Amino acid sequence: MNFPCEVDLEEQCPVCGDKVSGYHYGVLTCESCKGFFKRTVQNNKTYVCVENQQCKIDTSKRKRCPFCRFQKCLNVGMRLEAVRADRMRGGRNKFGPMYKHNRALKQQKKALIQARRLRIESNQKEVTFTSNIHSIAILHNTKLNPNQLPSLSLSQPCNSPAVIQHQITSPSNWAMRLENCSNSADLASFAEAIVGLHHTSSRSISTQSPRIPQLEIEFRHCDPHELQLQKKIFSCLQQEQACRHREANTFSSVCVMADQLLCSIVEWARTSIFFKELKVSDQMRLLHSCWSELLVLEIISRQVLYGIDGSLLLITGQQGELSYVASHAGSALVSLNQRGTELVEKLRMLKVDHQEFACIRFLILFAPDVKELEEHHFVESVQQQVEGALLKYTLASSSQSCNRFTCLQLYLSELRSLSILAEDYLYYKHLSGEVPCNNLLNEMLHAKCCWT
DNA sequence: GATCAAGGCCAG
DNA sequence: CTGGCCTTGATC
Numbered sequence: 001m002n003f004p005c006e007v008d009l010e011e012q013c014p015v016c017g018d019k020v021s022g023y024h025y026g027v028l029t030c031e032s033c034k035g036f037f038k039r040t041v042q043n044n045k046t047y048v049c050v051e052n053q054q055c056k057i058d059t060s061k062r063k064r065c066p067f068c069r070f071q072k073c074l075n076v077g078m079r080l081e082a083v084r085a086d087r088m089r090g091g092r093n094k095f096g097p098m099y100k101h102n103r104a105l106k107q108q109k110k111a112l113i114q115a116r117r118l119r120i121e122s123n124q125k126e127v128t129f130t131s132n133i134h135s136i137a138i139l140h141n142t143k144l145n146p147n148q149l150p151s152l153s154l155s156q157p158c159n160s161p162a163v164i165q166h167q168i169t170s171p172s173n174w175a176m177r178l179e180n181c182s183n184s185a186d187l188a189s190f191a192e193a194i195v196g197l198h199h200t201s202s203r204s205i206s207t208q209s210p211r212i213p214q215l216e217i218e219f220r221h222c223d224p225h226e227l228q229l230q231k232k233i234f235s236c237l238q239q240e241q242a243c244r245h246r247e248a249n250t251f252s253s254v255c256v257m258a259d260q261l262l263c264s265i266v267e268w269a270r271t272s273i274f275f276k277e278l279k280v281s282d283q284m285r286l287l288h289s290c291w292s293e294l295l296v297l298e299i300i301s302r303q304v305l306y307g308i309d310g311s312l313l314l315i316t317g318q319q320g321e322l323s324y325v326a327s328h329a330g331s332a333l334v335s336l337n338q339r340g341t342e343l344v345e346k347l348r349m350l351k352v353d354h355q356e357f358a359c360i361r362f363l364i365l366f367a368p369d370v371k372e373l374e375e376h377h378f379v380e381s382v383q384q385q386v387e388g389a390l391l392k393y394t395l396a397s398s399s400q401s402c403n404r405f406t407c408l409q410l411y412l413s414e415l416r417s418l419s420i421l422a423e424d425y426l427y428y429k430h431l432s433g434e435v436p437c438n439n440l441l442n443e444m445l446h447a448k449c450c451w452t
Numbered sequence: 453g454a455t456c457a458a459g460g461c462c463a464g
Numbered sequence: 465c466t467g468g469c470c471t472t473g474a475t476c
Contacts (some may be wrong), residue, residue, distance in 0.1 A: 021468095030467090034467090089473070092476095093474095
């Protein structure tokens with residue numbers, strides 16, 4: 001499904017498609033859906049769908065099924081907690097900064113699309129963008145180029161991992177560091193800095209130290225980024241469960257978690273060293289190509305570093321029985337589960353550490369074989385540098401070093417094929433309408449049919 | 453003072 | 465019950 005360039009998607013209410021009147025309860029919606037949502041929450045209304053709870057909601061049909069309309073309101077992200085219990089009028093709520101941030105993103109996106117259009121008009125070569133303008137718009141709902149909008153960098157707290165990462169080293173001395181990495185300590189610090197956003201806590205865990213999973217879990221619990229993500233996921237899960245009064249849907253909960261994980265991955269990427277130097281178009285191409293690999297890596301690395309045999313450690317810190325997953329899943333999921341478990345075991349045997357996972361993350365992100373990269377050479381050189389650093393690191397830190405690097409490469413290709421399986425599975429679910437709308441996961445899957 | 457996202461009002 | 469318009473008030 002492609003959208004013509006002329007259509008301004010942002011002006012359409014995500015619930016019914018009517019004209020947007022502003023941010024209401026966390027989402028840009030029309031006046032009528034705002035009112036509907038408010039009345040429903042304030043008056044504690046419960047609706048019943050006379051159909052199969054999948055009614056289409058648009059301007060002409062939105063009055064027909066309030067159940068599905070409210071359902072859609074929740075699905076697109078309208079917040080129950082934004083409706084005030086005390087009915088106090090005026091003022092701002094806690095979402096104020098988020099609205100501001102989103103508005104900045106929106107403006108940036110518009111500017112980007114406009115710039116793209118101009119370039120397309122002047123250069124007919126860029127056919128990809130004319131046909132995929134929707135995908136670009138989608139990605140920019142959650143991803144941004146910090147270089148283009150100075151105000152955005154201000155919205156990051158000064159103690160945010162991204163800022164800390166920037167303080168560790170600047171791009172100018174980075175290349176030099178890579179060249180001069182001559183001992184394991186240097187390499188460790190290199191990899192540690194690469195770890196950046198995702199694992200600030202890893203700085204406190206030495207690679208040489210004995211593995212004490214429980215303690216490491218505790219470390220992660222103390223990680224502000226991890227805590228923030230967990231809190232956000234819990235709130236999304238609660239919201240998701242609130243709209244499913246009767247039965248808990250495990251798959252939608254998994255989607256919520258995957259989506260939030262994906263958001264954090266995109267956030268990590270866009271503030272990462274090297275990646276932030278890239279043109280936005282290349283950033284998008286790379287992310288569109290590797291999001292599922294990064295997602296699978298994130299899940300796998302969590303199991304390797306903190307998980308327990310036979311159970312699945314979720315981002316929320318909860319453990320799930322793998323045998324339960326196996327017995328309740330379809331054949332596609334069983335195979336994924338099986339292969340994932342095998343890969344986790346192999347990586348555990350190899351005792352892959354944080355630094356190595358961080359390098360692998362970069363190797364996945366900087367894939368020079370992605371089509372139509374404008375800065376192909378830069379991407380290639382980053383990949384080579386990271387590969388070189390990983391090789392040196394494995395040589396310096398391990399006695400069984402000869403095979404270690406080769407093993408890691410081998411497991412990386414296994415991870416790649418696993419991610420293709422996972423992506424196909426999710427894509428199938430997406431086509432059958434089971435992936436909740438209006439989240440990044442859904443949009444990535446949607447973009448799959450536009451970009452590939 | 454301007455902005456804008458809350459709640460309120462009321463004709464349809 | 466709906467939805468367009470109005471009032472309110474914290475924040476910038």
